[in-house]
Amino acid sequence: MLLQRLSPDTPHLGRTLLHHAILCGNAAAVNVLLSSGANVEASVKTQKTEFRPIHMAARLGSSETLQCLIDSGCDINSMTDSGDTALMICAKYKQEECLRTLAMAGADFGLVNTAGQSATSFAGSNQWSLGFQQVIVEVIRAGKIPESSSASVFSPLIFVAQAGDIEALKALIKWGEVDIDYQDDSGFSAVMFAALNGNVEVFRLLVYAGADVKLRNKAGETAITLSGLNQNHDLFEKVMLEFALQMGNRDDGGFYALHCAARRGDIDAVKLLMSRGYDVNVPDGDGYTPLMLAAREGHRVHVRAPDLARGSMLVLGGSQVLKHTKGGSGAPHGKEIKMVGEAGVLRWGKSSRRNVICREAEAGAEPGLSKEQAEQGRR
Structure with missing residues (x-):
């Protein structure tokens, strides 16, 4: 009844009724005011700062109010005078539900403020990386791919690869619109991070999805060389060998399938790879041929004379x-x-x-x- 006589945007102490309703956490009043034509973008200006209703809701952690503002068509990526978005404010103040609401609504994770900080960096500096990560992974699992206008600021694929979440990674791959070989500013790709972090299952999923393990980062490292730094490097090697056996002849940037099979003493794998045209005389990066590696490990391979004539291995x-x-x-x-x-x-x-x-x-x-x-x- 009051709104029939008064404008909802009439300021009081520098704030409109909408601002006061948000401060009181009164989602019902927010809804009534917005339905009555209240300006969803009305700014609060003080001597030190300027912000909008969406920023207030995010700061206070009122996800219900935040959803009302989003449903009324507010600019989800609007910035304060310092360039902070509602998404950044959620990360800064650890507002989990509001972060989820904004992510589901399509807020941009690729934006930075005037100091060059992003939502992800805010979470990290505030010791909230794990909680932030959990929300994003759950959003992706639910079928919503986070928006990012700048992959260098936020790449959903690299984020999930570092998180090591298989189900979220499957959702991204199934989505089909991610560049599986995207490299960050340091030249790291998702499969490189999987290798560096020792996550064999993420590595396996990316390799079978077509990730290029020959790519090099700015330090000249590949996924294969990075995997060799882990205590479980043998498991990464096994993945690559299985992939080579299933997919056929392939130059995999530092991984020598035939050499690996010979060193492991896997006779069936050796024969299969040789039948696919793998060269038995090619040395690996350390100068070893398959024969040398098999001999070093004490593996014996019995071959017939006709096999030797074709250049097959004889292991002493x-x-x-x-x-x-x-x-x-x-x-x-x-x-x-x-x-x-x-x-x-x-x-x-x-x-x-x-x-x-x-x-x-x-x-x-x-x-x-x-x-x-x-x-x-x-x-």
Whole structure:
């Protein structure tokens, strides 16, 4: 009845009725005032600051009032005189429900204030990163992807990858509008963060979703090199090997599938990868071939002569061989050959004084050997 005679925007002590209703936490009065034409963007101005109704509701943690303002069409990303949005204010004052309300309404997480602070940085500086993270993850799980006008300020994919939440990550991938290989200002991608943080399941999900593990950050690191820094690097390696076996031949930026299979002694994987065209003679980043790695780990691979002719691996893991002297004219005698230490170093017998560096090896007998000696050597 009063509003039929008085304007709802008549100021009192620098505030309108809408401002006073918000201060009193009276959501019903806020709703009546807005229905009666109250200005949803009416500013409160003091000597030190200027803010709007949405900023007041966010600061006070009144999610019901905040929703009324949003439903009435307020500017959800309006800023105070210092550039703070309602989203930033929620993070600054740990207003969980208001943060959720704003995120669901599409508030922009990519904005920064005049000091260069964002909602995410406010949460971090206020020791509220975990609570902030939980709200955002729940919003994504509910099917709402947070808005961000600047991926460098806030990237939903990188945020979720660092949080390590599988269900939220699945929701983002299913959404299909995220750049799975987006790199931040330091060159880190989501799969790099998964590797750095030791999160194998997030790493697996991203790899199978098509994340490029060959990308390098500004320090020259890839997801593969970062995964090697973790105590559970063996699990990351297993993911990559499984992926290579399922998806076929692929150059994965520092991951050598055949070398990995040989070092692990996985004969079936070795055979499958070789059948797909993996080169058995290519050295890895440390100069090791698959043969060298298998021998170093003491794995034995039995192959037929036709396989050797095609360039397949022969692993010498401490096997007995016949050694001929004097250009083949000497009597053959048994020796144990084994790879030790650095790549290409072979040991004949047990003494380190018999170490030799193998520069080249060929399958077959020495031409100077007699037919009988050659047959003995093959055996």
